[in-house]
Amino acid sequence: MLELITSKLEDAANWGRKFSLFSYPFVTACCGMEFMSVAAPKYDIARFGAEFPRFSPRQSDLLMIVGTITEKQGPALRRVWEQMAEPKWVIAFGVCASTGGFYQNYHAMPGADQVVPVDVYIPGCPPRPEQVLDALIMLQDRVQRGDGHSQIRLKREKIMLAAANAEE
Amino acid sequence: MAQKVVDAVKAKFGDAVVATSSEHGDEVITVKRDKLLAIAAFLKDDPAMSFEVPVFVTAIDLAHWQPLGRRGAPDEGTRPAYDAEASDGLRFEVCYQLRSLKHRHRLRVKVQLKETDTKLPSLTPLWAGFNWQERETFDMYGIRFDGHPDLRRIYLYDEFVGYPLRKDYPKDKRQPLVRRPDLVGDH
Amino acid sequence: MADLKTLVLGKKDIADLDTETEMPHELMTVNMGPSHPAMHGTVRIVLTVDGERIVKGDVQPGYLHRCFEKEAEHATYTQIFPYTDRLNYVSPMINNCGYAMAVEKLLGITHRIPRRAEFIRVIVSEISRVTDHMTCVGASAMELGAFGPFLFLLKAREWLYTLLEEVSGARLTHSYVRVGGVGKDLPAGWLPKLAARLTETEAALAEAEQMLNLNKIFRDRMAGVGALSREDAIAWGQTGPVGRAAGIDYDVRKDHPYSVYPEFEFDVPVGTTGDCYDRYLVRVEEIKQSIRILRQAMAALPDGPVMIDDGHVALPPKAEAYNTIEGMIRHFKHIVDGIKVPAGEAYTFVEGGNGELGFFIVGDGTGRPYKCYVRSPSFVHLSTAEKIFKNHLIADIVPIFGMINMIGGECDK
Numbered sequence: 001m002l003e004l005i006t007s008k009l010e011d012a013a014n015w016g017r018k019f020s021l022f023s024y025p026f027v028t029a030c031c032g033m034e035f036m037s038v039a040a041p042k043y044d045i046a047r048f049g050a051e052f053p054r055f056s057p058r059q060s061d062l063l064m065i066v067g068t069i070t071e072k073q074g075p076a077l078r079r080v081w082e083q084m085a086e087p088k089w090v091i092a093f094g095v096c097a098s099t100g101g102f103y104q105n106y107h108a109m110p111g112a113d114q115v116v117p118v119d120v121y122i123p124g125c126p127p128r129p130e131q132v133l134d135a136l137i138m139l140q141d142r143v144q145r146g147d148g149h150s151q152i153r154l155k156r157e158k159i160m161l162a163a164a165n166a167e168e
Numbered sequence: 169m170a171q172k173v174v175d176a177v178k179a180k181f182g183d184a185v186v187a188t189s190s191e192h193g194d195e196v197i198t199v200k201r202d203k204l205l206a207i208a209a210f211l212k213d214d215p216a217m218s219f220e221v222p223v224f225v226t227a228i229d230l231a232h233w234q235p236l237g238r239r240g241a242p243d244e245g246t247r248p249a250y251d252a253e254a255s256d257g258l259r260f261e262v263c264y265q266l267r268s269l270k271h272r273h274r275l276r277v278k279v280q281l282k283e284t285d286t287k288l289p290s291l292t293p294l295w296a297g298f299n300w301q302e303r304e305t306f307d308m309y310g311i312r313f314d315g316h317p318d319l320r321r322i323y324l325y326d327e328f329v330g331y332p333l334r335k336d337y338p339k340d341k342r343q344p345l346v347r348r349p350d351l352v353g354d355h
Numbered sequence: 356m357a358d359l360k361t362l363v364l365g366k367k368d369i370a371d372l373d374t375e376t377e378m379p380h381e382l383m384t385v386n387m388g389p390s391h392p393a394m395h396g397t398v399r400i401v402l403t404v405d406g407e408r409i410v411k412g413d414v415q416p417g418y419l420h421r422c423f424e425k426e427a428e429h430a431t432y433t434q435i436f437p438y439t440d441r442l443n444y445v446s447p448m449i450n451n452c453g454y455a456m457a458v459e460k461l462l463g464i465t466h467r468i469p470r471r472a473e474f475i476r477v478i479v480s481e482i483s484r485v486t487d488h489m490t491c492v493g494a495s496a497m498e499l500g501a502f503g504p505f506l507f508l509l510k511a512r513e514w515l516y517t518l519l520e521e522v523s524g525a526r527l528t529h530s531y532v533r534v535g536g537v538g539k540d541l542p543a544g545w546l547p548k549l550a551a552r553l554t555e556t557e558a559a560l561a562e563a564e565q566m567l568n569l570n571k572i573f574r575d576r577m578a579g580v581g582a583l584s585r586e587d588a589i590a591w592g593q594t595g596p597v598g599r600a601a602g603i604d605y606d607v608r609k610d611h612p613y614s615v616y617p618e619f620e621f622d623v624p625v626g627t628t629g630d631c632y633d634r635y636l637v638r639v640e641e642i643k644q645s646i647r648i649l650r651q652a653m654a655a656l657p658d659g660p661v662m663i664d665d666g667h668v669a670l671p672p673k674a675e676a677y678n679t680i681e682g683m684i685r686h687f688k689h690i691v692d693g694i695k696v697p698a699g700e701a702y703t704f705v706e707g708g709n710g711e712l713g714f715f716i717v718g719d720g721t722g723r724p725y726k727c728y729v730r731s732p733s734f735v736h737l738s739t740a741e742k743i744f745k746n747h748l749i750a751d752i753v754p755i756f757g758m759i760n761m762i763g764g765e766c767d768k
């Protein structure tokens with residue numbers, strides 16, 4: 001019974017989370033131009049409750065990695081991700097952030113997931129604004145289901161903690 | 169248009185000018201390294217030259233230079249192919265592009281360097297704009313500019329080993345700073 | 356009583372306070388970036404500040420170094436176009452044109468490019484310049500707190516993107532120009548659309564200007580901030596809007612004319628004080644001049660082919676490639692080996708969105724460049740930032756950066 005209540009509670013919390021994603025745009029490159037377009041009048045990301053960029057990682061729970069990540073940038077990205085509040089989600093915006101794209105060389109990192117776990121990848125160079133909105137909806141589904149990377153990790157930690165307690 | 173300039177430099181500095189050429193409308197002079205500063209000062213300050221504007225600095229690594237002619241035969245025309253074995257092999261060519269606002273002419277000054285001795289005097293004291301450009305050339309090719317106020321890497325990080333735009337640096341040799349702890353060991 | 360005073364003030368006598376009006380202070384180091392909302396792109400600045408005043412700023416670019424040169428050395432001449440798009444991603448068409456012109460110079464076919472292609476290049480370049488300046492002005496205004504103009508300008512930019520998308524198939528990274536011409540002709544009925552959009556763009560620009568030019572906050576934060584004298588600007592190699600705001604009357608389109616620019620009438624705005632407000636005014640005026648060029652180019656656009664008729668440079672027509680063996684082989688060779696460019700070197704420069712954008716290409720007779728250097732104006736302009744910052748307040752970094760208009764892709768290559 002208790003389990004049922006907590007899982008329902010979890011659902012409700014997730015429902016709340018999915019419509020109030022506070023994003024931190026980690027904008028590095030050309031994709032940023034398209035990111036601007038997504039926020040601008042025609043495509044208007046505000047309709048999905050994710051319009052409010054927070055320029056401090058500590059106040060946000062959605063990291064948008066927009067553009068190429070280079071080796072020199074890696075530590076900064078990792079630091080930003082570590083500072084974000086749990087639970088947190090990550091979107092890789094553009095093929096550069098997903099795999100490195102057509103930059104396969106000594107300084108471009110082959111995808112931001114080398115450094116932080118990514119929940120949704122948006123291919124395209126740059127992705128069209130419609131694709132971005134689609135990805136946002138996919139992420140919302142994922143948040144609702146509770147299987148984002150950090151949600152799963154939190155759940156696993158909770159189970160392990162419970163098991164350890166039971167052993168004692 | 170800049171032929172006048174080339175003639176003037178030749179007349180003034182004689183055999184400090186190793187070679188001159190004119191390709192696609194660009195005048196190029198190759199000068200000896202120890203005369204570079206004197207020639208540069210002349211180019212900047214002489215009223216007939218007045219190259220006030222620094223345009224760019226870069227280097228060419230000739231290590232793989234094997235030019236081909238029209239039908240795939242070796243090219244005899246321009247620069248000869250590079251021979252790494254030859255003791256006097258000049259591997260690097262540092263190019264300074266200059267422009268004059270007053271006379272609207274432009275000139276490329278080149279200095280050739282050996283692989284074992286990649287030093288040359290910095291022109292930053294003359295043209296402040298060359299500051300970052302020389303740092304970039306150092307970063308990418310490992311050319312050392314003596315007298316540069318602040319010669320350190322600019323694009324890459326200090327931990328990086330080697331000079332990536334040299335022809336012998338593999339294109340995709342990465343030197344990672346961080347990786348996800350849960351991924352390390354996978355590959 | 357005295358004891359209480361000692362307790363509260365830590366001093367014996369209240370008069371002692373006056374002798375210490377000068378608070379003991381030391382310099383502080385503040386880090387900005389590499390991910391900072393007011394930094395266009397990514398750059399890190401390590402500031403040494405005395406209170407709010409900047410004593411020294413160490414600007415560190417390179418966070419977006421994507422190795423353009425190394426990639427170019429491994430790609431055929433045609434494959435490099437997408438990489439050039441991503442240098443200055445706010446005005447990709449100009450990069451395309453500059454690069455194509457450099458290769459054409461090496462091939463010696465500069466004078467054989469069809470006239471229609473040249474006109475189309477001018478048209479798309481000028482549209483790109485308009486989008487570039489609008490983005491720069493809009494984003495800087497937004498960073499200073501004026502969100503309205505940003506929306507107006509972005510709305511106009513969206514129209515122009517849609518037009519460029521109709522031409523090239525991509526909204527942002529066009530890769531439209533080819534060596535020897537342009538990829539395809541303009542779509543039917545495109546010019547009237549452009550004409551209509553230009554009028555609307557002018558209106559949007561006027562609206563934005565109204566909100567900015569006499570806006571007290573905007574002026575206070577721009578005027579007199581980040582001034583650069585003409586001598587310094589020359590010594591630091593400044594070009595483009597930054598150089599012109601400082602009073603350098605230099606525009607590649609006028610001083611070293613290329614393509615069909617000599618046939619158009621336009622003015623080059625030049626500033627007097629070299630501060631951020633002048634840079635803003637120069638940019639706005641350049642948008643108007645670009646629209647003027649666009650109108651002339653649309654009126655004078657000649658008919659004819661858009662690709663050079665030369666088997667060494669152009670792809671064979673599709674009908675031939677699909678139906679004849681020779682055409683097929685030529686197509687194949689063209690794609691795999693690339694265009695054979697004779698050995699030699701050439702430096703070509705055009706007026707980019709930010710200034711003199713040059714390509715220095717060394718060919719070695721194969722289908723790939725031996726070296727492909729790009730002289731990026733942003734990099735040159737950013738190098739002066741350290742000098743400009745000095746003795747300004749931390750808050751002034753935002754307008755200074757906005758008006759230098761550093762574009763990460765171009766600055767870091």
Ligand code: SF4
Binds near residue numbers: 031067101126
């Ligand atoms: S995916 Fe394409 S548009 Fe986006 S940052 Fe990478 S190169 Fe630029």
